Amino acid sequence: MYSVIATGDWNPVVVVQNLGMGIPALFFILFANWTTNHNLLYSSGMALLNIFPRLKRWKSTFICGILGTGLALTGIVNHLESWLTLLSYIFSPLLGVVLAELLMVGFVMGNEKSAVAVNFSALIAVGMAVVIEIFLPSQYAASLAGLTTAALIYILLKNVFHRLSKPNKTYCCRGSR
Incomplete structure (x- = not known):
């Protein structure tokens, strides 16, 4: 909007070109990409070094740089949006379950044995929230809906499973008055 008011053109690239600042802008873009990708390449190299500790840094x-360049040439960037959507479908419900466990369930139920092999309450809650996120219309924030749904379902299921797992105390009439 400001470029339209100042120059009469809505496209900032054309404005920069008309002002004669195309080459400095190009260097600025290259420098910004260099600093960002330097950190990404270094992080991926260190991750590969953790997997294969005998490699030199x-x-x-260098291997990560070659692999990254090769992947970029295949057009994998075109699938980035679908990958990020898939990640949001999975991690939002997981975050909802973790927050519900830390903030609600742990305080309500006290110190119980939480070292179970599989937390079925969490699996069911995450699965149901992912299904709800997938079928939610696009005008709604699917990540927030998944987070909230997973947290609520997890709290509900955890309470139900907690009540079902309590031993039923039956009292015998022997020795009673």
Whole structure:
């Protein structure tokens, strides 16, 4: 909007070009990409070094650079939006379950044995929330709906399973008056 008011053109690229600042803007863009991708390449190289500790640091960084460049040439960037959507469908409900466990369930139920092999309440809650996120219309914030749904379902299921797991105390009439 400001470029339209100041120059009469809505496109900031055309404005920069008309002002004769195309080459400095190009250097600025290259420098910004360099600093960002330097950190990404270094992080991926260190991650590969953790997997293969006998590699030298420069070799692992070089391998990650070659692999990253090769993946970029295949057009994998075109699938980035669907990948990020899939991640939001999975991680929002997981966050909802973790927050519900930390903030609500742990305080309500006290100190119980939480070292179970599989937390079925969490699996069911995350699964139901992912299904709800997938079928939710696009005008709604699916991530927030998934987080909230997973947290509420988890709290409900945890309470139900907690009540079902309590031993039924039956009292015998022997010895009673």
